[in-house]
Amino acid sequence: MKKNYYKTVLLITLSVVSVLALSSCQWISDLFRPKPNEGEKAIVLLVANEIPTDGGEYATLTGDATAYSHDTDAGYVYDALKELKDGGKISYTGTDSEYGFMIEAFDGIELQGNEYIALYFRFKDGSFDDTLMDKEWSKPISYGDKIYYSANVGISSLPLSDGMEILLVKGTW
Helix, strand or coil: CHHHHHHHHHHHHHHHHHHHHHHHHHHHHHHHCCCCCCCCEEEEEEECCCCCEECCCCEECCCCCEEEEEEECCCEHHHHHHHHHHCCCCCEEEEEECCEEEEEEECCECCCCCEEEEEEEECCCCCCCHHHECCCCCCCEEECCEEEEEECCCCCCCECCCCCEEEEEEEEC
8 A cells, every 4th residue: 555655746746846847848948038128119021032142242133022111019929910911911821830830831932842032130220149140050131232130040039129030931851
């Protein structure tokens, strides 16, 4: 009888510890997630159905990108995209992953083979935030007279700021 009691107590204890460990992982993830800017923001979403060409220091977009202007008080890119989708202005599909929400299909972007949708951004004044940039795997993109930086976080963790431009392009693995 005592053996079963100890097994039951051990099983319950391990279950509680497991639940607490999983809860703390989400809490830790949220703790290090970049914080959004408060208040109303005017943003522009640019969508280009092309793979940028390597142009030396920067990759280059040569075609046209479709622009969607949007006023929002959303904190993150995902929230603003959801508002645009709910308003019928854009269409996309995707899945949640350990890295956040991943876009798998988007209006105007036709993916083939090893292509994916890459996320780039620029702030209103052209400045950048090193903590949000992917410097290891991607070059910045030159489009028109502006430079866009690859995000090292997904759309659900990239905080919005007033005047921010978000650029979605094709990437390849």
